[in-house]
Amino acid sequence: MHSFSKKMFVVVSLFLLGGLLVACGGTQEAAAPEVVEVTRVVEAEPEVVEVTRIVEGESVVEQVEVTREVEVVVPADSEVTTIEYWQYFFDPRVDAMNRLIQQFEAENPDVRVIHNSDVPYADYRDKIAASAPAGVGPDVATLFYGWVPAWVDAGYLIPLPQDEFPPEMIAEQFSPMVQNSQFEGEYWALPTAVRTLALFWNKDLFAEAGLDPESPPTNLDELAEMAQALTQYDDAGNIVVEGFPVGVPGQAHHWFREVLVRQFGGQPYSDDNRTVMYNSPEGCEAFKYMLAFETEYNTGSNDLFEDATQAFLQGKSALHIDGSFRVGTIAKSAPDLNYGVVELPIGNDVQSTFGSYWTHGITRKAAEDPAVLDASIRFLKFITTPEAGTTWVNKVGELPAQLEAAANEDLLADPILGPFAAGLPYAHATFFVDESAQRQFIVDAYDSVRLAGADPCEALDEAAALEQELLDEFWANHN
Amino acid sequence: MSRLTIRQRQVVWAYIFLLVPMTFFILIRIIPTLSAFNISLHDWNPLAAEQTFVGLENYRQLWEDLLNPRSVTHKAFVNTFKYVLIGMPIQLVTALAIALLLNEITRMSTLFRAIFFIPFVTSTVAIAWVWRWLYQPQYGFFNVMLSFFGLPQQPFLKSPNQALYSITAVVVWQGLGFAIIIFLAGLKQVPETFYEAAKIDGANRWQSFWRITLPLLNTTLVYLAVLQTISFLRMFDYVINMTTQGDGGPLASTTTVTLRVYREAFSSFDMGYASALTVALFGIILVITIVQLKFLSRDY
Structure with missing residues (x-):
């Protein structure tokens, strides 16, 4: 009996101890002293090596860049500040950022940047949202420019200090669309690179259809004509090759x-x-023009071949509207695609494109520690220089955000990136308050016409009404 | 301690061992559930440092949306009930029919059971994507088959009128194996002597099914009905994987309450409203379960 109560005592104490450890876990971590490192492992300059891969049964020799880790000695008395940078996983972006971080750390031996990119694109906001209440997460985070108002409203971002990032400098040196990172009179984020939309065309499919593979459509009428000429059907009337699916x-x-x-x-x-104004009579004409490809000309659908982007990658569609970031995807997953890029077709003498960008902001968490804030500011400055933009364009295919680097003659002359860069001066970036909701309104308007037979103008009115509600709600909380 | 009887000691030890899963459940189940109630009373943005208490505002908004047939929340609730009302009965009837047949055969019955059970142990995401491809327009398996037999092709997941049923079919198919196994276990419990007695009294097979099998399977039926209803009410993974960009479309025709919760919480960062939705769903599940237990479980 005696040994029983002894056992009991041990078990109960173990429980109590376990509970105590759990309870203390958080504070212990926070109280840990800052580590002063003597040797650090960093990535060395990349080397090019040859790798043999098996592609569709054939072995292919490829030149691949590899980065090895090397140890670097840092003065023992230097205090190393660690900051965390987060972005979603997209191969070329991760490579480009790794390169920038490596350059930054070489210039700033007192800062170590943890690069967290192990987050799938679809989960990026979930992870941010999960990290914030826990008091962890990024000090510098990438975010879509359209999220800036929402993140600012939540108090998640701090305004960029004006002495470090003078507003005049930003207005003068950065692409005009970067103005959209300005909100409530402050800049809250700065991008390395920006993107525009352009028209991709498949040269082989042009040749197959008897069209000149070097003459893509340049205006809206040509786009409609060529899309129809390029569409191929089988005997049952199924689309085999899409002329132009609207995604x-x-x-x-x-x-x-x-x-x-x-x-x-x-x-x-x-x-x-x-105020939403796209449901004007002119807007409805534009909407009908876009709808006609699927509902009248039957040149393709986003429902076929998984979606419009996949169809173009698989060589199943001849024309495709997409951003410069798709260049990197094509190089990676469809390297043999024989394609060209041209500025978006002109309509009624108006030239326009949509500009957007992923930008970088400094979080509330970074601002809690002066050393981290200082390191974060230095890091943000470093990754938004014209040089960083050039590194980025070469790896990712996104255009430098700084005009100096974007106006580079080699870039403008590049057959693939040139048309995107040419769009920068006339690009418009939408002011989003809830990007996914605002997208869904247009998607639903489009679907209700093509799938449920709604009247195009009424469907657009419905979308505008819903979006206006969202905007009203947002602006009600702002002056 | 030393004055405890052996029985008492066993009970104490049992409680000590139960403490481990209890702690676990309290930490990851009970506390989060309670905190959802708390969050639903706030304008809660996960990115914000402080949350504003708004009382029942989220519930007022929810009620307004429920009464508005154009709102996505309204559609989500209607769809969720459709999944339950269509999916659950079809699943139970099909599973019972298959179980009765499997109960009859002796040769290769294990093989058949395995075939029906495999989908249940397969990852839902994998199943959702494979079916998404099977349902593809033009080149999907089903449309190729339809063309082969000279029948008109169908849009399936791409049509607001067919998508919900197409998804329900997959859920029924995947869950079938589990229901069959439970029914088989229930059937084994029915004493053979009852059937023999019925036979002697001149009952035909149909009569013995209605008078013996079904009444004695009642507990099994209730158990499965409750379980399947709850799982249909929580539908999420099929919808997010089988619709374009996981939007519950086309035209919100397949979206569910849980998908709304996820979108509100993580796309629109409105945790308060999302929590109000989960509380509402919790209430619905609770009421339905109580009603089912009360009305379906009769003593014979």
Whole structure:
């Protein structure tokens, strides 16, 4: 009996101890002293090596860049500040950022940057949202420019210090669309690179259809004509090759708002971004133009071949509207695609494109520690220089955000990136308050016409009413 | 301690061992559930440092949306009930029919059971994607088959009228194996002597099914009905994987309450409203379960 109570005592104490450890876990971590490192492992300059891969049964020798880790000695008395940078996983972006971090650390031996990119694109916001209440997460985070107002409203980002990032400097040196990172009179984020939309065309499919593979459509009428000429059907009337599938959930909703509406003489939103205006008669004409490809000309659908982007990658569609970031995807997953890129077709003498960017902001968490804030500011400055933009364009295919680097002659002359860069001066970036909800309104308007037979203008009115509700709610909380 | 009887000691030890799973459940189940109630009373943005208490505002908004047939929340609730009302009965009837047949055969019955059970142990995401491809327009398996037999092709997941049923079919198919196994276990419990007695009294097979099998399977039926209803009410993974960009479309025709919860919480960062939705769903599940237990479990 005695030994029983002894056992009991041990068990109960173990429980108590376990509970105590759990309870203390958080504070112990926080109280840990800052580590002063003597040797650090960093990535060395990349080397090019040859790798043999098996592609579709054949072995292919490829030149691949590899980065090895080397140890670097840092003065023992230096205090190393660690900051965390987060972005979603997209191969070329991760490579480009690794390179920038490596350069930054070489210039700033007192800062170590943890690069967290192990987050799938679809989960990126979930992870941020999960990390914030726990008091962990990034000090510098990448975010879509359209998320800036929401993140600012939540108090997640701090305004960029004006002495470090003078607003005049940003207005003068950065692409005009970067103005959209300005909100409530402050800049909250700065991008390394920006993107525009352009028209991709498949040269082989042009040749197959008897069209000149070097003459893509340049205006809206040509686009409609060529799309029909390029579509191939089988005996049962099924589409074998799509002339032009309109991928509304992809990039075509941007094409509608910022390009077609303007080309048909309308305006997507009021100048103060408070009123939805794309449901004007002009806007509806633009909407009908976009719908006609699927409902009248039958040149393809986003429902076929998984979606419009996949169809183009698989060589199943001849024309495709997409951003410069797709260049990197094509190079990776469809390297043999024989394609060209041209500026978006002109309509009624109006040239326009949609501009957007992933930008970098400094979080509330970074601002809690002066050393971390200082390191974060230095890091943000470093990754937004013209040089960083050039590194980025070479790896990712996104255009440098700084005009100096974007106006580079080699870039403008590049057959693939040139048309995107040419779009920078006339690009428009939509002011989003809830990007996914606003996209869904256009997607639903489009679907209700093609799938449920709704009247196009009424469907657009419905979308505008819902979006206006969202905007009203947002602006009600702002002056 | 030393004055405890052996029985008492066993009970104490049992409680000590139960403490481990209890702690676990309290930490990862009970506390989060309670905190969802708390969050639903706030304008809760996960990115914000402080959350504003708004009382029942989220519930007022929810009620307004429920009454508005154009709102996605309204559609989500209607769809969720459709999944339950269509999916659950079909699943139970099909599973019972198959179980009765499997109960009859002796040769290769294990093989058949395995075939029906495999989908249940397969990852839902994998199943959702394979079926998404099977349902593809033009080149999907089903449309190729339809063309082969000279029948018109169908849009399936791409049509607001067919998508919900197409998804329900997959859920029924995947869950079938589990229901069959439970029914088989229930059937084994029915004493053979009852059937023999019925036979002697001149009952035909149909009569013995209605008078013996079904009444004695009642507990099994209730158990499965409750379980399947709850799982249909929580539908999420099929919808997010089988619709374009996981939007519950086309035209919100397949979206569910849980998908709304996820979108509100993580796309629109409105945790308060999302929590109000989960509380509402919790209430619905609770009421339905109580009603089912009360009305379906009769003593014979």
